[in-house]
Amino acid sequence: MTTIKATCPTCGEVGLTPQEIELRVDETDASASFYAFDCPSCLENVRKPADERVVHLLISGGVEVLPAVPPPPARRKLSERFDGPRLNHDDLLDFHTLLSSENWFDGLLAAATSDYRESAA
Numbered sequence: 478m479t480t481i482k483a484t485c486p487t488c489g490e491v492g493l494t495p496q497e498i499e500l501r502v503d504e505t506d507a508s509a510s511f512y513a514f515d516c517p518s519c520l521e522n523v524r525k526p527a528d529e530r531v532v533h534l535l536i537s538g539g540v541e542v543l544p545a546v547p548p549p550p551a552r553r554k555l556s557e558r559f560d561g562p563r564l565n566h567d568d569l570l571d572f573h574t575l576l577s578s579e580n581w582f583d584g585l586l587a588a589a590t591s592d593y594r595e596s597a598a
């Protein structure tokens with residue numbers, strides 16, 4: 478198994494496996510690339526800039542390259558995000574009536590915590 482030597486600011490040189498190192502490479506801005514690891518001795522998370530030489534060394538040691546910025550999660554279409562029944566005019570009127578009562582928040586809470594679909598059927 479490959480052991481990669483890295484330096485913890487507190488403990489000095491420590492040995493890590495490739496899996497213990499997170500290598501983030503920014504392809505548009507090399508100075509934004511970095512590697513990070515949890516020090517096996519003091520458990521502190523250490524993060525250091527990775528220039529091209531360091532990136533090559535880590536890759537040759539078996540460290541997986543990850544993008545510097547994780548890609549944003551794919552946005553789902555509105556119709557795919559909500560699978561409940563559509564809000565209708567009666568729901569809106571019920572909500573209006575609920576809001577005009579004095580204890581509307583308690584009523585809202587009770588409706589939200591009970592299985593309203595079952596009680597409505």
Ligand SMILES: [Zn+2]
Nearest residue numbers: 485488516519
């Ligand atoms: Zn340490």
